[in-house]
Amino acid sequence: MKKIEIGLFGFGVVGEGIYEVLKAKKQLGANIKKVVIKHPNKKRNAPQELFTTDAHEILNDPSINLVVELIDDADAAFEIVKKSFAQGKSVVSANKKMIAEHHQELIALSRQHGVAFLYEASVCGSVPIIRNLEEYFDNDLLHSVQGIVNGSTNYILSQMTEEGTDYSTALKDAQACGFAENDPTLDVEGTDAAYKLSIIALHAFGKKIEAQNIICKGITALDAFDFQYAKEKNSVIKLIAKCHTNQEGTLEALTVVPTFVSKENSLGRTNNEYNGVLVESALADEQFFYGKGAGRYPTSSAVLSDISAYRYGYQYEYKKGNTHFVEDENCKGTFYISYPKTYNLNKLIFSSIEKEFTSTNRSFTIGELTFGMLKKSKIISTPGISVISLN
Numbered sequence: 001m002k003k004i005e006i007g008l009f010g011f012g013v014v015g016e017g018i019y020e021v022l023k024a025k026k027q028l029g030a031n032i033k034k035v036v037i038k039h040p041n042k043k044r045n046a047p048q049e050l051f052t053t054d055a056h057e058i059l060n061d062p063s064i065n066l067v068v069e070l071i072d073d074a075d076a077a078f079e080i081v082k083k084s085f086a087q088g089k090s091v092v093s094a095n096k097k098m099i100a101e102h103h104q105e106l107i108a109l110s111r112q113h114g115v116a117f118l119y120e121a122s123v124c125g126s127v128p129i130i131r132n133l134e135e136y137f138d139n140d141l142l143h144s145v146q147g148i149v150n151g152s153t154n155y156i157l158s159q160m161t162e163e164g165t166d167y168s169t170a171l172k173d174a175q176a177c178g179f180a181e182n183d184p185t186l187d188v189e190g191t192d193a194a195y196k197l198s199i200i201a202l203h204a205f206g207k208k209i210e211a212q213n214i215i216c217k218g219i220t221a222l223d224a225f226d227f228q229y230a231k232e233k234n235s236v237i238k239l240i241a242k243c244h245t246n247q248e249g250t251l252e253a254l255t256v257v258p259t260f261v262s263k264e265n266s267l268g269r270t271n272n273e274y275n276g277v278l279v280e281s282a283l284a285d286e287q288f289f290y291g292k293g294a295g296r297y298p299t300s301s302a303v304l305s306d307i308s309a310y311r312y313g314y315q316y317e318y319k320k321g322n323t324h325f326v327e328d329e330n331c332k333g334t335f336y337i338s339y340p341k342t343y344n345l346n347k348l349i350f351s352s353i354e355k356e357f358t359s360t361n362r363s364f365t366i367g368e369l370t371f372g373m374l375k376k377s378k379i380i381s382t383p384g385i386s387v388i389s390l391n
Contacts, residue, residue, distance in 0.1 A: 007057075008032050009036045010069070011037050015070045017296040018032070018303055030307055032050070037052075066091070070093075078106075085115055091110075091117050093122060095119075096192065143244065145244075150196075152179050152180040153187055155177070160237075161230070193216075197242075206319075207325035209325040220383075221382075221386050223338060236261055238261045238268070240389070255389065260390055332371070334367070340363075
């Protein structure tokens with residue numbers, strides 16, 4: 001086992017959590033030698049000599065063999081990771097945006113320089129999904145991977161479901177608890193979950209898709225009307241990231257959309273800031289992974305797991321392949337679409353309609369439509385229109 005000398009970029013809640021654990025657990029065989037920070041005058045719970053604002057103190061130090069990147073800026077993180085690889089340093093990262101946007105190039109660069117690139121913490125906090133998909137589940141036997149991968153939105157939806165709280169109040173509560181950022185756009189619009197699904201799809205099925213090409217609808221348009229309908233059907237609304245195959249075993253579609261989930265389902269029982277991932281395969285049937293998806297220690301646990309894996313020489317092998325995914329726009333799904341009574345919904349977008357209802361202020365239509373038509377109709381991006389999957 002190799003001795004690990006760490007260069008750490010970022011000393012926020014996760015970075016400080018890593019520092020505290022490594023200081024207390026000497027048996028892990030890892031030492032933080034230097035930490036690069038942005039604001040040198042900020043008071044921190046560590047010796048001042050540990051910190052620097054000069055990235056070269058890490059990048060040019062030959063004794064540092066592992067870079068742990070924990071900053072918010074995806075563009076800056078990308079440059080740090082590339083330069084680390086070029087210096088022969090392996091990298092552990094939690095930056096899902098950076099990984100999703102540059103996955104192919106980063107994989108190629110890590111292989112070119114013969115270093116490891118590990119990022120379990122980028123997807124589901126403490127839930128160990130990437131390594132399980134990479135090592136345990138064979139591509140030919142997987143049917144689907146679906147889950148709640150964003151703790152902020154799950155907390156908000158839990159409050160709206162259980163307490164009847166309106167969206168604005170639930171969001172403020174999530175921010176006060178530290179589960180949502182001051183600018184929650186990436187979370188509530190589903191973009192964060194799309195980044196994570198892009199990463200999951202590569203390790204589950206060997207297919208790479210750009211996050212912006214994933215069908216994505218956040219939670220901002222959901223109405224009390226929708227939650228009442230869910231209650232009547234003994235269901236809850238969850239923001240579900242999903243990739244699944246058709247009957248021929250071909251990867252069919254990737255979606256991040258609000259979904260009606262039975263209260264008895266494992267995902268239906270996943271509440272507040274918790275994440276849950278349901279993996280379905282031919283032989284194992286269903287396996288469920290559950291844990292906290294946000295916060296200092298849940299994310300720190302995933303980073304520490306990668307540090308430990310690096311110590312034993314572990315690397316992702318991408319044995320299932322690494323090819324671009326082309327979506328079949330003729331793939332169909334069943335969706336509930338609700339809208340203000342004054343809105344003129346084009347019913348021609350549906351292949352078939354199962355049910356329609358109109359109340360005093362709001363209406364809904366349930367029907368089947370292709371994913372190509374769903375994109376073309378622009379309903380996904382129309383404010384005030386709820387799009388909820390029934391599949």
